[in-house]
Amino acid sequence: MKTIIAAIALAMALPHGVSAAPKLKVVTTTSDLASLAREVGGDRIEVTAIARGYQDPHFVEAKPSFLLLLRNADLLVAVGAELELGWLPALLDQSRNNRIRPGSSGYLDASQGVVILDKPTTAINRSMGDVHPSGNPHYWLDPANAVRIAIQIEQRLARLRPEDAPLFRKRLNDLKVRMNAADKRWTAALAPYRGAKIVTYHNSWPNFARRYGLDVVGYVEPKPGVPPSPSHTFELINMMKQQKVKVILMEPYFDHKTPQSIADRTGAKLLVIYPSVGGAKSGTDDYFQLFDTNVDNLVKALR
Amino acid sequence: MAISGHCIRLCILSFILLSVALPAFPQTDDRIQQIEKKLQDLLAQAAQLRQELDALKGVTSPPAEDLMAIEIAPPPPEALTDVQTVVNPSTAASGRGLNPDIAVIGTMVSQAGQQNFVEPREPFEFEEAEIAFEAFIDPYAKGRFFISAGAHGVEVEEAYAQFLTLPYGLTAKAGKMKALFGKANTWHTHMRPWVDQPLMVSSFFGGEGLSDHGISVSKAIANPWNTFIEATGEVYSGNAEGVFEREVSNDLFYNAHLKLFRDIDESSNIEIGTSLARGTVAEEGSSRYAGVDVTYRWKPLSRSIYRSFAARFEGLANRREGADETLYGYYASADYQLARRWLAGVRLDGADRADHLSDRGLSATLTFRPSEFSQLRGQFRRTAYDSLETVNEFLIQLQFSIGAHGAHTF
Numbered sequence: 047m048k049t050i051i052a053a054i055a056l057a058m059a060l061p062h063g064v065s066a067a068p069k070l071k072v073v074t075t076t077s078d079l080a081s082l083a084r085e086v087g088g089d090r091i092e093v094t095a096i097a098r099g100y101q102d103p104h105f106v107e108a109k110p111s112f113l114l115l116l117r118n119a120d121l122l123v124a125v126g127a128e129l130e131l132g133w134l135p136a137l138l139d140q141s142r143n144n145r146i147r148p149g150s151s152g153y154l155d156a157s158q159g160v161v162i163l164d165k166p167t168t169a170i171n172r173s174m175g176d177v178h179p180s181g182n183p184h185y186w187l188d189p190a191n192a193v194r195i196a197i198q199i200e201q202r203l204a205r206l207r208p209e210d211a212p213l214f215r216k217r218l219n220d221l222k223v224r225m226n227a228a229d230k231r232w233t234a235a236l237a238p239y240r241g242a243k244i245v246t247y248h249n250s251w252p253n254f255a256r257r258y259g260l261d262v263v264g265y266v267e268p269k270p271g272v273p274p275s276p277s278h279t280f281e282l283i284n285m286m287k288q289q290k291v292k293v294i295l296m297e298p299y300f301d302h303k304t305p306q307s308i309a310d311r312t313g314a315k316l317l318v319i320y321p322s323v324g325g326a327k328s329g330t331d332d333y334f335q336l337f338d339t340n341v342d343n344l345v346k347a348l349r
Numbered sequence: 350m351a352i353s354g355h356c357i358r359l360c361i362l363s364f365i366l367l368s369v370a371l372p373a374f375p376q377t378d379d380r381i382q383q384i385e386k387k388l389q390d391l392l393a394q395a396a397q398l399r400q401e402l403d404a405l406k407g408v409t410s411p412p413a414e415d416l417m418a419i420e421i422a423p424p425p426p427e428a429l430t431d432v433q434t435v436v437n438p439s440t441a442a443s444g445r446g447l448n449p450d451i452a453v454i455g456t457m458v459s460q461a462g463q464q465n466f467v468e469p470r471e472p473f474e475f476e477e478a479e480i481a482f483e484a485f486i487d488p489y490a491k492g493r494f495f496i497s498a499g500a501h502g503v504e505v506e507e508a509y510a511q512f513l514t515l516p517y518g519l520t521a522k523a524g525k526m527k528a529l530f531g532k533a534n535t536w537h538t539h540m541r542p543w544v545d546q547p548l549m550v551s552s553f554f555g556g557e558g559l560s561d562h563g564i565s566v567s568k569a570i571a572n573p574w575n576t577f578i579e580a581t582g583e584v585y586s587g588n589a590e591g592v593f594e595r596e597v598s599n600d601l602f603y604n605a606h607l608k609l610f611r612d613i614d615e616s617s618n619i620e621i622g623t624s625l626a627r628g629t630v631a632e633e634g635s636s637r638y639a640g641v642d643v644t645y646r647w648k649p650l651s652r653s654i655y656r657s658f659a660a661r662f663e664g665l666a667n668r669r670e671g672a673d674e675t676l677y678g679y680y681a682s683a684d685y686q687l688a689r690r691w692l693a694g695v696r697l698d699g700a701d702r703a704d705h706l707s708d709r710g711l712s713a714t715l716t717f718r719p720s721e722f723s724q725l726r727g728q729f730r731r732t733a734y735d736s737l738e739t740v741n742e743f744l745i746q747l748q749f750s751i752g753a754h755g756a757h758t759f
Contacts, residue, residue: 098615101650108759109618110577110610117518117569132721136756139491139511142518142569149488159434172722172751193432219430226429272720273689299651301689 070207073119073146075130076103077323078186079156081333082196083123085221087203090210096137099324102299103129104176104271108136116141119152120206123199126157127183151205157183159198160191163252175269187321188253189229192333196221228334232341233258239348243289245282245314247296247305250321258341263289266296266305274304286312293347295319298326317347449484449492452754454539455747456499462742467734468551470744474500477538483755489514493755495537506537507560522565527558528589529565529581529606530624531642531663533680534558540757542659542684542694544728544746548710549678552700553638553667554592559626561585561593561602577610585628593628593636602628610759617647624665634670641665657686676701684714692716706735723749 509524563585587595
């Protein structure tokens with residue numbers, strides 16, 4: 047009899063013992079934000095990214111299939127700083143989800159809590175190319191900013207799911223420790239090349255360069271978002287020869303013809319570097335892997 | 350300031366002492382060493398005096414700064430475990446305040462080749478300046494205004510409030526707007542992949558398309574097939590120029606649209622829509638339209654800024670009360686992005702007219718887009734107006750936009 051009562055009591059207790067709350071549905075605009083959200087939220091959240099890591103995040107199509115994701119989302123995390131200006135507002139207008147509108151607790155613009163570089167100091171206009179009024183939106187490529195993004199996600203998840211707040215806090219602290227250790231590893235690997243002059247295709251790497259002491263001396267694009275022009279390319283080649291630039295960094299979604307010809311004429315190496323998680327078929331599955339692969343490839347190129 | 354003043358005075362004092370002392374000694378190594386030692390002693394005494402002076406004044410000296418180490422931005426923190434978020438309000442948002450997004454899009458068209466008597470054009474014509482305003486009205490709705498100014502005069506192309514937060518997953522629009530009938534009818538000039546409207550739209554709905562004053566309500570329909578399904582019902586006042594003319598107050602015009610969208614894979618997708626519209630033509634009776642639209646799009650994500658393809662088909666049928674024939678219209682088109690800034694396309698189109706007349710068209714386009722905000726497009730167009738006349742034309746269009754234009758729906 048006692049066994050039966052104990053069994054009934056156990057059966058009644060089980061649903062309370064197991065976390066009954068459904069997973070929070072988190073949608074992020076980019077795969078990097080998704081990776082950091084996964085680190086913080088663990089199995090208490092379900093994360094989906096809109097843009098793929100091998101896609102230019104400035105130019106994502108506002109497809110109705112993304113509305114299926116947004117309609118049920120509890121939290122939307124965006125890069126902000128006008129990166130998604132061409133597509134996210136259109137999706138939000140059609141999302142039919144009041145929880146994730148800007149100003150709601152389910153909308154997080156991660157740019158609001160990070161260190162942003164290249165903030166315009168004078169009035170900007172479109173003759174300057176695709177200059178973002180809020181500064182350079184590629185800020186996630188600095189592990190310190192990755193931690194800042196994770197802190198904001200942790201705070202927001204804790205607000206949306208207070209009962210899991212201790213878990214999110216614990217996972218955030220764990221992430222900080224691992225990120226700190228990894229950053230020391232990356233800093234040490236790149237330490238011999240501190241001050242190395244590099245050229246990048248687009249101005250996507252200022253945060254990365256600042257953290258690891260690289261000196262970005264030029265861009266393949268004459269102005270942000272403007273395709274390479276012959277006159278700019280010639281100027282860049284001369285400058286690279288003068289300054290003995292050894293490496294050109296290029297995202298996988300750009301055409302390699304012009305940067306390759308610049309590399310051929312200057313003796314520099316053209317390195318495809320991944321700006322986002324999932325940018326390569328393998329070795330970029332999360333934020334740590336992304337940096338491991340990029341730092342590894344960069345060290346080989348700078349050698 | 351007091352500290353730096355002291356520093357300067359002490360440095361000057363040291364310099365004078367050094368200059369006075371130097372000629373007094375013969376230039377031997379020992380003497381130089383003695384002088385250096387005395388100088389160091391003097392500097393040490395000066396530093397001690399400065400500290401004492403600061404202590405008396407209650408000022409804490411800043412640590413000595415290595416000017417070579419100064420950077421524009423602060424150096425990154427040592428340990429990422431100590432990193433904190435920063436308060437970083439969006440400068441764009443604070444700068445713009447509550448003003449709406451304002452954009453002006455200019456369209457200039459030049460025509461060469463044979464004169465088209467059905468759709469006459471000037472050799473050069475500034476066709477339209479579209480002025481667009483967009484902003485949130487309040488937490489519940491957005492306001493959108495599109496004013497078109499051109500050779501035809503100034504008119505409100507669209508002006509509506511869009512309610513985004515209605516219950517039951519509904520959205521609604523109220524105002525003057527383009528009816529959600531097919532795809533091409535809903536596009537503004539700068540969204541079209543061609544210079545002109547296809548015959549299907551211009552013949553049945555006129556150059557400005559089917560638009561009227563009314564209300565539109567949409568609902569997304571949940572389904573287990575991972576497909577976006579949206580049903581839209583619209584009711585308009587019934588005065589759409591050249592399409593519906595209300596005779597009595599009940600002669601409203603109704604429109605229904607069903608849209609299905611599905612990803613085939615991450616690079617390609619298909620959209621299918623059906624539309625039904627019904628209204629009245631004064632002194633003739635009811636007029637009904639049925640339409641279907643199919644769009645296939647391909648854009649490889651890793652090369653998305655360089656390559657894309659879209660194939661489109663739209664067809665409609667129109668039946669007027671008392672008429673002995675059903676009129677049909679269609680277009681089929683394909684557009685391929687050759688390079689980052691170049692697109693090429695072809696279009697076949699046709700539309701029936703009353704009395705068993707039928708027009709057919711064939712077009713080829715080439716578009717150059719220096720940036721997202723301007724484009725130059727050439728279109729060769731061959732139009733056969735029934736068997737009466739065939740016109741070969743070359744149209745060149747320049748479009749340019751300034752200001753902040755909201756993202757378009759897909």
